[in-house]
Amino acid sequence: MTRPSRRQLIIAGLGLGASATLAACSGDASATSRPAASFPRPEPVAPSPGQSVASARLTAAPVTLNLGGRTVQTWAYGDTAPGATLRATAGDLLRVTLDNQLPADTTVHWHGVRLRPQADGVPGLTQDPVGTGKSFLYEFTAPDPGTYFFHPHVGTQLDRGLYAPLIIDDPAEPGDYDLEWVVVLDDWIDGTGTTPDEVLEQLVADGASGTAGMDHGAMTGMDHGSMSAGQDGAPWGTDTGDVSYPHYLINDRLPTDPTVLQGRAGQRVRLRVISAASDTIFAVALGGHRMTLTHTDGWPVRPQQTDAFYIGMGERYDAVVTLEPGVFPLVARPVGRSTGGQGLAVVRTATGAVPAADVSPGELDGNVLTASQLEPDDAARLPAKGPDLTAALTLGGSMAPYLWTINGAPYGQNEPLRVAPGQRLRLNASNMTMMPHPLHLHGHTFALPNGLRKDTLLMAPMESVALDLDADNPGDWLIHCHNTYHAEAGMMIDLRYT
Ligand SMILES: [Cu+2]
Incomplete structure (x- = not known):
């Protein structure tokens, strides 16, 4: 069967209506343009005894x-x-x-x-x-x-x-908190004169015409001023994304009219922070407070205090905070971006003025934690055991052409990874690009070398890490970059059970 060309892959990813035609002749290309293989409706599931x-x-x-x-x-x-x-x-x-x-x-x-x-x-x-x-x-x-x-x-x-x-x-759950706030972060462009499909189309066109990377040149050359989180891009490099977003949102509100999270001084709050962003890493801080991180991607960690933390696309962090009296900014500062402002919500336990949209809490200049600095809770550890097999997972790509790869080829042209039920698979993941990529695994979680469990790991430019997973969920699964545009431009691979 003929494998799709790069051009076909990209067109297929655009959802231009060509998918069906392409899929018929091109084998499995991107997730949106796979062949029209018919999947049976899943068998109905009856609850097991006592299951709600x-x-x-x-x-x-x-x-x-x-x-x-x-x-x-x-x-x-x-x-x-x-x-x-x-x-x-x-x-x-x-x-x-x-x-x-x-x-x-x-x-x-x-x-x-x-x-x-x-x-x-x-x-x-x-x-x-x-x-x-x-x-x-x-x-x-x-x-x-x-x-x-x-x-x-x-x-x-x-x-x-x-x-x-x-x-x-x-x-x-011990439930050692009084309140819970779910905080969803996003980078926003849809309906502001363009759509995400048009953004991807433009990235592909710029990549083909050789004008790609101009934004990034400007970004690298920009005046950083201070070295606070989100301005110098560290530790994620100077090229953190491909899209110029006009807005960053918390719970889908602009910083000029933000969500207000109401509590009382002295209350303990569990923050559940979710990044639904497509192309943005955020540094998150609550002005006037230190946070205690308790979970990442749902898994418990040894509680760790920090001023702020980085969150990549698809990652989640839970943190517990004891509320101070006053009005405080909860800021999601996009890392390495010069336009679009920042995400803002307001935490209120007393009367007082709302923080300005561009408020810069000092915590962002403090310790900004990354996942690799966390230690797992013992309950989150995989059983001690060596790998049964290893596989390389190498991230590559370019802006011109706009093409992102795993193991040397875009999705549909790369060889699926294979594992047998019961095996422990070690993925030797290497990011061979100058951009960060949040690597996401479906249907399983992986353990970092220190045992930290996650399903989405932000990998810095040129970073390598060994990720162990237990093959305990037979099926066909994806591993991919959770940058929406990178995934669509090929940065995905199948994980199949033999
Ligand atoms: Cu990526």
């Missing part, structure tokens, strides 16, 4: 969204973005019906959940895409407590408003 069922209905549809001073046309779940938080207890059976009222195919991917493959939401790999006016029932057990979210796995749809938190509560 959490049911929900999810409507994906075009909406008009008020970001707080600016109105945009976009796509979302329900009439808000983020969509309504979906909540269940670990071990519950989730039954979620997706109604697709979008003018395009879609799916739902339950990011980070170790679920059965039939519910993973990757078109062409685990299901057929859900067409306009059609519905699809996702049924899966959510085994592990934690902070998750869900989004489509089709084209650039994640860079619209199609995302919502998924919180899986821990029946054994």
